[in-house]
Every structure is written in structure tokens, then in C-alpha cells.
Amino acid sequence: MEPTCVDTSLNLNVIPSQHIDLAVLVEELHRLNSEKKRLTETLNQVCENYDALQRHLSQLREKDIEKEEVPLHKRKDCMNMFGISSFTECSTITEEESFKRPRNNNNNSSKVSKVLVRTEASDTSLYVRDGYQWRKYGQKVTRDNPSPRAYFKCSYAPTCPVKKKVQKSLEDQTILVVTYEGEHNHGNDQAEITLSSTSQSERQAELVPISSAMVRSATSPSVTLDLVQSTVINNNAQKSSIQKLLIQQMATSLTRDPNFTSALATAISGRILDHTNSME
DNA sequence: CGATTTTGACCAGCGC
């Protein structure tokens, strides 16, 4: 018996009109093409903005290093410029530079990163899923913000010194401000950039860089990014990871679209049927 | 029953 090779390419012109409504399919493809073009443009725009922010941050860091002799209380004002009011900045500074008072001086080299996370306005929980395992050890209402601040320790490894604080933004209740202190002294495969499954806990906010959160559609799968991890990755790797991620996200969005899936299935089955008929 | 969360108490730094 001669092996049959099925051509799975979508040459829609040869699909018999009785199997599918060609016009609808072509229209759908045009729509998807224009959407793809639009998403590509948005992605490029996001990447450009990201690059610009990275450059700006590097410049600010260089300036900060130059000012190292400036007394701490004067630098406080400078650090306020990095505050959440911009809603676009994810800053990574050393603990020495942070304006929190040093309680444990045995960890001078630890880093402080601030990450903004978009969440549902109705969601009052302060849980952010970022791939690590956290144990809540306190909650406080601070003077400058009526929303409570939650304190977490990394419980993935008993010796891990990393802590994080989570508090809703004063200006936008849908934004969670997550402050990480220290660096993980253990690996964690979950902490890599992953597509998240929303089934685990719907109460948990997902760590999404604000720029990505802005462009993602309501029905598309959400993306979990560990920005603490990403701060140690070089810019190119980081950028390409984000690009891959967004491409994956777009692909998943397409495959989740029932119209697209059914059209694709019809096209393939029609093509196979056509091929079978021609062989008889 | 162990792990996690909640929450009031406590501690330490800072400004007055």
C-alpha cells in the first residue's frame, strides 16, 4: 500500500464550497491578520517603551552611584521620584539606598525591588503569585495608606532571607505594590517566566508588568513574570523572553478563540476529505 | 496534625 501524505497547509482556495463557508473563513482570516498586525505594532511599542525605561533607569542608577556620598536623608527625596506615582517604574535598589531603616545590618548587599501588579478592583486580598512560596508573618495599616500592608517571608527554603511587602497603591486600588527585599539563595523552577493557570487560586493576583497588563485582553490568558528574577538577567535575554511570552500569549489567544479553532478544524477536515475524494 | 493565616503585643528608630 502506498503511503498517503496529507497536506495540512491551509490552501483554502481548493476547499470545496459545500464544506465550509469560504467567504466567512476568508473574512475571519483577514480579521485575524489585521488583529495580528495591530498586536505586533503594540508589542513593538511596548518593547520600545521598555527599552527607553531601562535606559532611563540605568542613567538614574549611574547618577545615584555618583551621589553615594550624599547623606541618606537627602537621598530620600530623590528616591521618592521612583515612587508608584509614575505607575511605570520597577526599581531595583540596594537596601542601603532604600529609605527603610536598617534593622538587620548583616544583610547589606540585599536588594530591594518594587513591582507593580494589576489586580481586580474588588479583590481585597494581598496575595501575589510569583512562583515562590511565601509565609505571611504580619499585617499593618500604615499612616500614608489606608490599605493594610502585608509582610511575607520566603518559605521555600528555611534559610532564604527574602521578604516582601504587599500593599495596594494609594492612587489606584487595582494596583498592588510589591516590595521585595533580599535575594533568594535557592533555585525555583516555578519562578521562571511561565504561563500561569488561573485554576489554582482565583483570589491571587498574578505578577504582571503593568505595560503587559495594559495590552492584554480580558479573555486572553494571563502571564506570570518574576521581575525579581528578571533583574539579574541581562537586558537582551529579558527582552527576548518577554517577546517570546507575548507571542505565546497571542498564539494561545488565537487557539482559544472558538471561531478560529472551529474554522481551522473545518478547513483541515475539508482538505483531508477533498484529498481522499481525489484519490478515489 | 502540620502548615498557614490572623492579629494584638512588642521592639526599635526617629522627630520633637
Next chain:
DNA sequence: GCGCTGGTCAAAATCG
């Protein structure tokens, strides 16, 4: 020294 504030502790409660 005192009060205010942010951060941490630890016992009790809750959850799986």
C-alpha cells in the same frame, strides 16, 4: 523622655 510609626514576633485560629 515621649509619642508615633514601621516592622516583627508569637499565640490562637483556621485550613486542608
